[in-house]
Amino acid sequence: MIANLIRRILPRGLLAIAMVLIAGCLFLTRAQTSSKGRVEAFARLPDWSGIWELDAFVGQADGQQFSADGQRRLKYYAAALRPSFTPEYQARYDEIQKKVEAAVAADPAHPPVTHQPLCDPPAFPAILTPGMFQWRVTPEETTFISTVGAVRHIYTDGRSHPPKDELWPTLMGDSIGHWEGDTLVVDTIATKRRLYMSELSGFFVPMSDQLHFIERIRMINPDRMQIDYTVEDPVALTKPIHATIIHARVTDFNRMIEETDCEENERDPIVNGRFTTVVK
Amino acid sequence: MRSTFRISAVAVLGFVGTSAFAHHSRAMFDQTKQVELVGTVKDFQWTNPHCWIQVLVPNPGDPSAPPVEWGVEMGAPVELMRKGWKPGSLNPGDKVTIVVNPLRDGQHGGLVLSVTGPDGKIIGRPAVTTQ
Numbered sequence: 001m002i003a004n005l006i007r008r009i010l011p012r013g014l015l016a017i018a019m020v021l022i023a024g025c026l027f028l029t030r031a032q033t034s035s036k037g038r039v040e041a042f043a044r045l046p047d048w049s050g051i052w053e054l055d056a057f058v059g060q061a062d063g064q065q066f067s068a069d070g071q072r073r074l075k076y077y078a079a080a081l082r083p084s085f086t087p088e089y090q091a092r093y094d095e096i097q098k099k100v101e102a103a104v105a106a107d108p109a110h111p112p113v114t115h116q117p118l119c120d121p122p123a124f125p126a127i128l129t130p131g132m133f134q135w136r137v138t139p140e141e142t143t144f145i146s147t148v149g150a151v152r153h154i155y156t157d158g159r160s161h162p163p164k165d166e167l168w169p170t171l172m173g174d175s176i177g178h179w180e181g182d183t184l185v186v187d188t189i190a191t192k193r194r195l196y197m198s199e200l201s202g203f204f205v206p207m208s209d210q211l212h213f214i215e216r217i218r219m220i221n222p223d224r225m226q227i228d229y230t231v232e233d234p235v236a237l238t239k240p241i242h243a244t245i246i247h248a249r250v251t252d253f254n255r256m257i258e259e260t261d262c263e264e265n266e267r268d269p270i271v272n273g274r275f276t277t278v279v280k
Numbered sequence: 281m282r283s284t285f286r287i288s289a290v291a292v293l294g295f296v297g298t299s300a301f302a303h304h305s306r307a308m309f310d311q312t313k314q315v316e317l318v319g320t321v322k323d324f325q326w327t328n329p330h331c332w333i334q335v336l337v338p339n340p341g342d343p344s345a346p347p348v349e350w351g352v353e354m355g356a357p358v359e360l361m362r363k364g365w366k367p368g369s370l371n372p373g374d375k376v377t378i379v380v381n382p383l384r385d386g387q388h389g390g391l392v393l394s395v396t397g398p399d400g401k402i403i404g405r406p407a408v409t410t411q
Contacts, residue, residue, distance in 0.1 A: 104307070109384035111307040119329060132358075147358060252362060258328075259356035265327035267351070268308075275308055279351035279389035280334070 041139040046182045046218075048135035051256065052225060052247040054128075073246075080243045083195065085205075089236040093205045100203050103274075110274040114203035119262035121150030123171040123192040125213060128227065128245060134256055135225075142177060142184055149260040154186050161189055169193055173213075180216075188213040195231070208235035223249040309381040309391040317350055317378045324370035326357050333370060333392065335378060350388040352380050364404040374398045 056074045059067035066074065085093055103112035121127060131147035144152035154175040161167070161174050173191035177184050189212050194204040215229040224246055231241040267278045319337035331354040336347040354360060357367070370376065375398050380390030395403045 109308060109386075250362075255358075257358040257361070259358050261328040264329075265325055265332070266329065267332060267353070268330070277308060277351075277353070277383055277385070277387060277389050279383070279387045280349060 045137045045139065048137050048219060048225065051250040051253060052133045053250050055224070055246045055248040058248050077245060081241060083241055084238045086236060086238055096203055096205055107274065110276055113270050113273050113275060119260050121146065121148050121171060121260065124152065124173055124188060125229065126196045127152065131259065132250060132256060133247065145256065147256055147259055149258055183216050183218040186215040186217065207233050210235050306391065308384060310384045311381045313382055314393065315380050315382045315390060317380065319347060319376065321370050321372055321374040321376055322349065323372060326367040328356055330354060331357060331360055333378065335376060348388055352378060352390050352392050354392045360404065369403050
């Protein structure tokens with residue numbers, strides 16, 4: 001009826017313009033409502049902006065030496081992380097450790113390569129220690145960005161992990177999360193089936209396909225982020241590992257610059273499974 | 281220090297060391313020894329994964345002998361920049377004094393601990409983060 005009235009009053013061209021304008025207004029109103037909801041969703045999230053690093057690296061002097069506090073932190077982290085392996089996995093650990101010990105003793109000047117390929121980003125959870133980090137917190141996803149060449153996507157849109165037949169071990173695994181107040185609770189599976197051990201020159205021990213991580217991440221003061229984490233693996237561990245690491249706000253630098261382009265000038269090539277150095 | 285740390289350490293979470301030295305072990309350097317190199321910069325390589333200084337070191341006991349070239353290793357550029365270094369902090373011809381932990385294998389190389397530039401001042405500064 002209203003349309004008929006308008007049709008009688010307005011010429012056809014003007015009618016078309018009016019319809020477009022009305023549709024446009026309706027669309028804008030809806031978009032504004034939706035954008036308001038999104039702004040509110042962002043406003044509920046904590047501000048994790050800035051650049052961060054492992055607190056043990058704080059105050060590192062020129063020449064790569066740790067500060068006294070940094071050394072204390074590293075010892076504390078190491079002491080807190082003593083996995084209790086099942087007999088089968090303890091035997092594997094002992095065997096690997098023995099091999100590494102023998103290799104180190106055979107040629108202390110050229111340490112054996114016991115890491116993963118060294119210029120790839122370290123797998124989760126090792127990615128939480130070297131370099132500098134940034135967090136991008138959005139309603140749908142929290143993203144962890146590292147200067148050593150890795151990005152972790154933690155989905156917080158309510159999804160579950162993919163079904164098992166769509167998962168395989170990857171460097172970062174599959175992470176989903178949810179917020180409990182200002183704490184991000186993260187559940188990670190499908191990582192590489194191994195844990196890094198820093199004994200000797202550092203090595204990995206195999207874990208099972210049941211390896212599972214739960215992190216609780218929160219800002220404990222404006223300059224510190226605390227990550228409480230649990231490592232579960234009922235096949236490889238007799239009990240879960242519970243530990244904490246802390247990231248400190250970086251205040252002397254404001255750029256993220258990658259540092260993993262080893263092809264640019266690799267002068268510590270691996271020869272016969274050992275580190276060497278090209279001095280000229 | 282690192283050696284005592286390694287004895288008891290079982291760190292699940294990761295690479296112990298600075299980020300640059302995540303990429304290879306520091307065990308190749310003798311961290312119980314320090315060597316002072318007084319010489320002239322031949323080349324300063326501001327590169328990933330490590331920066332390097334090529335330095336020509338004359339033998340003070342025999343000035344007529346050709347200088348020995350050392351290749352000494354530092355952190356990644358981003359780490360050095362945080363410590364006050366810049367790509368142009370050293371140039372060929374600069375007179376420097378460099379303190380290193382030498383390589384264990386006897387080659388003329390090492391891990392740089394400090395560099396004193398032509399003006400007699402140590403280059404760079406300690407990194408600063410909130411305590």
